[in-house]
Amino acid sequence: MPKDWSGSRVDLHLALPTGGARRFAVESALREAIRDGRLAAGALLPSTRGLAQELGVARGTVTAAYDQLAEEGYLTARPGSGTTVAELPPSPTAPGSTAPRGPAPRHDLRAGLPDVSAFPVRAWLASTRRVLAAARPEAFGAGDPQGRLELRRALADYLGRARGVTTSPDRIVVTSGYYQGLSLLAGVLAAGGAGTGAVEDPGHNAFRDVVRRAGFETVPLPVDADGACVDLLTPQVDAVFLTPAHQYPTGVPLHPRRRRTLTAWARSTGGLIVEDDYDGEYRYDRQPVGALQAMAPDATVYCGTASKTLGPALRLAWLALPPHLVEPVVRAKFDADLYSETLGQLVLADLVSTHAYDRHIRAARLRYRRRRELLLDRVAAIPALTAHGAPAGLHTLLTAPAHWPPEDELLVACAHHGIALRGLAELNCESADHLSKKPPGLIVGFGAPSEHAYAPALDALFTVLSSFAASGAGATVPRPVSVRHAWQDARA
Amino acid sequence: MPKDWSGSRVDLHLALPTGGARRFAVESALREAIRDGRLAAGALLPSTRGLAQELGVARGTVTAAYDQLAEEGYLTARPGSGTTVAELPPSPTAPGSTAPRGPAPRHDLRAGLPDVSAFPVRAWLASTRRVLAAARPEAFGAGDPQGRLELRRALADYLGRARGVTTSPDRIVVTSGYYQGLSLLAGVLAAGGAGTGAVEDPGHNAFRDVVRRAGFETVPLPVDADGACVDLLTPQVDAVFLTPAHQYPTGVPLHPRRRRTLTAWARSTGGLIVEDDYDGEYRYDRQPVGALQAMAPDATVYCGTASKTLGPALRLAWLALPPHLVEPVVRAKFDADLYSETLGQLVLADLVSTHAYDRHIRAARLRYRRRRELLLDRVAAIPALTAHGAPAGLHTLLTAPAHWPPEDELLVACAHHGIALRGLAELNCESADHLSKKPPGLIVGFGAPSEHAYAPALDALFTVLSSFAASGAGATVPRPVSVRHAWQDARA
Numbered sequence: 001m002p003k004d005w006s007g008s009r010v011d012l013h014l015a016l017p018t019g020g021a022r023r024f025a026v027e028s029a030l031r032e033a034i035r036d037g038r039l040a041a042g043a044l045l046p047s048t049r050g051l052a053q054e055l056g057v058a059r060g061t062v063t064a065a066y067d068q069l070a071e072e073g074y075l076t077a078r079p080g081s082g083t084t085v086a087e088l089p090p091s092p093t094a095p096g097s098t099a100p101r102g103p104a105p106r107h108d109l110r111a112g113l114p115d116v117s118a119f120p121v122r123a124w125l126a127s128t129r130r131v132l133a134a135a136r137p138e139a140f141g142a143g144d145p146q147g148r149l150e151l152r153r154a155l156a157d158y159l160g161r162a163r164g165v166t167t168s169p170d171r172i173v174v175t176s177g178y179y180q181g182l183s184l185l186a187g188v189l190a191a192g193g194a195g196t197g198a199v200e201d202p203g204h205n206a207f208r209d210v211v212r213r214a215g216f217e218t219v220p221l222p223v224d225a226d227g228a229c230v231d232l233l234t235p236q237v238d239a240v241f242l243t244p245a246h247q248y249p250t251g252v253p254l255h256p257r258r259r260r261t262l263t264a265w266a267r268s269t270g271g272l273i274v275e276d277d278y279d280g281e282y283r284y285d286r287q288p289v290g291a292l293q294a295m296a297p298d299a300t301v302y303c304g305t306a307s308k309t310l311g312p313a314l315r316l317a318w319l320a321l322p323p324h325l326v327e328p329v330v331r332a333k334f335d336a337d338l339y340s341e342t343l344g345q346l347v348l349a350d351l352v353s354t355h356a357y358d359r360h361i362r363a364a365r366l367r368y369r370r371r372r373e374l375l376l377d378r379v380a381a382i383p384a385l386t387a388h389g390a391p392a393g394l395h396t397l398l399t400a401p402a403h404w405p406p407e408d409e410l411l412v413a414c415a416h417h418g419i420a421l422r423g424l425a426e427l428n429c430e431s432a433d434h435l436s437k438k439p440p441g442l443i444v445g446f447g448a449p450s451e452h453a454y455a456p457a458l459d460a461l462f463t464v465l466s467s468f469a470a471s472g473a474g475a476t477v478p479r480p481v482s483v484r485h486a487w488q489d490a491r492a
Numbered sequence: 493m494p495k496d497w498s499g500s501r502v503d504l505h506l507a508l509p510t511g512g513a514r515r516f517a518v519e520s521a522l523r524e525a526i527r528d529g530r531l532a533a534g535a536l537l538p539s540t541r542g543l544a545q546e547l548g549v550a551r552g553t554v555t556a557a558y559d560q561l562a563e564e565g566y567l568t569a570r571p572g573s574g575t576t577v578a579e580l581p582p583s584p585t586a587p588g589s590t591a592p593r594g595p596a597p598r599h600d601l602r603a604g605l606p607d608v609s610a611f612p613v614r615a616w617l618a619s620t621r622r623v624l625a626a627a628r629p630e631a632f633g634a635g636d637p638q639g640r641l642e643l644r645r646a647l648a649d650y651l652g653r654a655r656g657v658t659t660s661p662d663r664i665v666v667t668s669g670y671y672q673g674l675s676l677l678a679g680v681l682a683a684g685g686a687g688t689g690a691v692e693d694p695g696h697n698a699f700r701d702v703v704r705r706a707g708f709e710t711v712p713l714p715v716d717a718d719g720a721c722v723d724l725l726t727p728q729v730d731a732v733f734l735t736p737a738h739q740y741p742t743g744v745p746l747h748p749r750r751r752r753t754l755t756a757w758a759r760s761t762g763g764l765i766v767e768d769d770y771d772g773e774y775r776y777d778r779q780p781v782g783a784l785q786a787m788a789p790d791a792t793v794y795c796g797t798a799s800k801t802l803g804p805a806l807r808l809a810w811l812a813l814p815p816h817l818v819e820p821v822v823r824a825k826f827d828a829d830l831y832s833e834t835l836g837q838l839v840l841a842d843l844v845s846t847h848a849y850d851r852h853i854r855a856a857r858l859r860y861r862r863r864r865e866l867l868l869d870r871v872a873a874i875p876a877l878t879a880h881g882a883p884a885g886l887h888t889l890l891t892a893p894a895h896w897p898p899e900d901e902l903l904v905a906c907a908h909h910g911i912a913l914r915g916l917a918e919l920n921c922e923s924a925d926h927l928s929k930k931p932p933g934l935i936v937g938f939g940a941p942s943e944h945a946y947a948p949a950l951d952a953l954f955t956v957l958s959s960f961a962a963s964g965a966g967a968t969v970p971r972p973v974s975v976r977h978a979w980q981d982a983r984a
Contacts, residue, residue, distance in 0.1 A: 031782075068781075071745075071778075072751070072786075073748045073755075076748075086752055116630070125620065125621060129617060141608045141803060141940075142605070143805050166527070176832070179830050183829070256568075264579065286563075287516070289564055290523075292565070294564075310632070312634050315635075315834075316833075335705070336672065336828065336829075337669055337807070338669055338672075338807075339807070341668065341805065341808075343836065344835065448633075
């Protein structure tokens, strides 16, 4: 109920909420009145006795409120001359509104995302319960910049058996996602004098940017049907960043001969191999090809992540490092954010060591395999389209012949139909001669949609592509050989 | 059981484990043999038929294993000339062992740590259950670089009511701990041209280093009984980093007059105030003094954290920013690690909005209040010692008179008795004239030990201090006034 202070030294309607502690109510009302300018700087407040009477509260309540606000700098108490409102800055402007993050796309065919609707909620909760029940107090205290030992142990075992990685818990560093891991690693290498990094072309542009931001000059390694052309590596290259199991975005695995060329390059030049094994768990025609790292554990950084198996929200990734890089990378992690959040690490460690993680991946592999087959069935109906890469991963690159409309136009048409996906062009390195050789391409992720949303997403995509095929007569015009890029020959 | 390959093209004892899939067993055994050098580069492998017979497995099993290993680069298959071991780099050296992180100290009196043995495990698990039950799939997908909206909403409400912060969800950025938040903020400010930062002297050295690493030159602001001497701020200072509610380490709150001086400085110079409210929730004699930020929301960055209320393992902290800093800080967060882990944010949001967070803090406040009183009782028994600061926070600074042994010696004696704590000297800025004026001091954290471990820790500490008092006759020699530093006058 508003109170009229006429007769007091200031004339003010003070709205005092009913209920709650009186002192806080008086304080809040005064604070509000000062902030919104009703009580101006220099205004003399009522005496504590007067205000107490007006508000029907004890005098001590008002005294305490005045004291508190004086302590907070809102009021100035001068002995003998009463309490006045202190000089305050102008009241804040309305909070700026940040741009809303866009709503989820209707048809999410972005690459690199797993089906998070299949997140193993029960298993995660069960592991959380076990972890919390068993946790000693230190689990809630300061963490380990290298990552929790429980998780590093579980990962060393898992990576050895599932990915053929040769490592040990003391060579693993847990990071808040691969992006952070790469950023820390690139920073360490640059600080150590590395200046030239070879990157795949086409390749992941965001990660290329991370490497550049760390201070590297990047040189493009073309990708053909055998993966990155590592035979082009020179002794001037300090580190090569690549995706050997399933090249992003073409999907070709690095040929065994190239694997050997690569490790020979590292051995003879002292160069470092950075192996991004982002979706190495997903191979549909055979056992996943083991990690390249095992062929040169002292010259290779193996990078893995839970983002493609469980979900990126967990921010859990790991580096298996050569011994000489462990300490500097741990130091860089410490400098960046001290250490990663502990509970998620312990839960993942529990999931991995109880094999719930493997079971989840096995089930996911069956789903994604079927999704890829559904995609290829649709591709087969439009002969102008070519699907690239090995039966693996969470995406397939599709390319169209050169007489089709340009890639931009394909992407606009997709966006118009509520389909989110990326084109090939933005993944190219900048050199114009490379660009001109590459066909229009779409990177179709089949991981992201939920099971029931996948077929409608494919329908939407192929409605768009069919219309292009029909209008461009793509199905009847012979494919011009000149636009076929080398990795079009890769096993589809 | 070992198999003898004599008679085959290579002579090798291949240990094939019993049980499990035969193909994987053959593969693993061969991979091991290649890695450890038993199968040398160039060695010709047995024919698939021959090895299958030797091992008692199907020929197709051996063929598949050879194919897999060729794919992985271990073997080379040449049509017509059999399968040979590929050229491989030397086998890795034994993994370097990283230094073990030290064991927990026997008596943990480090400042800035809460009692993590009181972590609200039940409440956390209950919130986790609720969050997982209610989570839509997107909660496991890509996160928000600014922090989950649920948490920003809960924090805006909590900070307004508990800390008097004037903010809104769109002005809050969630970071992986305060350390990261400060690092991102300082980087943004430096990139925007800020070069001079005022820091408290004494003050937190790790955070001073973060500010310097971002590119700031730091100028020390002496601390006296009224907190940081902000009247010394000049227009040349771009940003001032301070702890107004409970100065670290002296424990004095910033005087109301200084609060006004500070906001007037910001208003007239365009300078930025960075308010580290690291333990503002803990005040024992009165309602916590509200955040300084509310007096100048457009010129103040308010920094809060769950590290002192729940535990640092969660890596959950927040910045309440002036509007113009929101976008650049979100961008910096994105560049560092894209976004923070989502589940912990959702669980904290649930804890805060169900008021379980407040209940936890209230209970903790009672415990810490009692611990502080126990500490002061012990201090009172050694008249040479002075306790500084307001009844607040998780630590109390104790200083000894100048005729006591130097601080280093006190710390060594403490360490010898298994007591972990920090001295005052390392928190001083480097200027020698400041150093010489400051008495030997110990920062006694009373938060970290569990309830049952606190009394023994105090016993250990005061056994050490009593011995110094006795040997230095500290209790009988009159305290020399000349060594009393200004903040020794603060309310104890």
